[in-house]
Amino acid sequence: MRALFLLPLLTVTACASLSGSRDHTFSCSYDTVWDATVETIKGYSITSENKSNGTIETAWIEMDGKRRPYGLFGREGFGNRERARLTITVKNDNNLSSVNVLETRQRWHARGGVTQQSTKWWPVEPSEEVMEEITDKLNTQIKEKGCRVHP
Numbered sequence: 001m002r003a004l005f006l007l008p009l010l011t012v013t014a015c016a017s018l019s020g021s022r023d024h025t026f027s028c029s030y031d032t033v034w035d036a037t038v039e040t041i042k043g044y045s046i047t048s049e050n051k052s053n054g055t056i057e058t059a060w061i062e063m064d065g066k067r068r069p070y071g072l073f074g075r076e077g078f079g080n081r082e083r084a085r086l087t088i089t090v091k092n093d094n095n096l097s098s099v100n101v102l103e104t105r106q107r108w109h110a111r112g113g114v115t116q117q118s119t120k121w122w123p124v125e126p127s128e129e130v131m132e133e134i135t136d137k138l139n140t141q142i143k144e145k146g147c148r149v150h151p
Helices: 004-018 032-038 128-144
Strands: 021-027 046-050 055-058 061-064 081-093 096-110 119-122 146-151
Touching: 021 128, 032 081, 032 096, 061 096, 096 128, 128 146
Parallel strands: none
Antiparallel strands: 021 096, 021 146, 046 055, 055 081, 061 081, 081 096, 096 119
């Protein structure tokens, strides 16, 4: 009975830990924060940009990944390929603008079984390095435009 009670809690916790989301708040106009956000991610290939909705999505970028063994025995899957994309939301609320940056990261490998579904992209933890880099760039852009960054 206890296991049935803990299962939903563990599922919610696991999904939250893979979210990779960071929120930032600034004393600045929406337009200024939007422009700074677009400038911050100019090195990424943008697949969707909608200023009226406040959303930006980037394309998947594939790269060599970190060694990430899985399972009880620390097995390796097929290769070491990862991919990541960013989803960014900019909102305005009473002269404060907020930016939410979400990194979705996946790894290509096999996880048991013999079906075609066992070899696919699986979610992994987001990259702290990427999130720190974006946070630093965004804060720098905002400060250069004369706005204040809230902790």
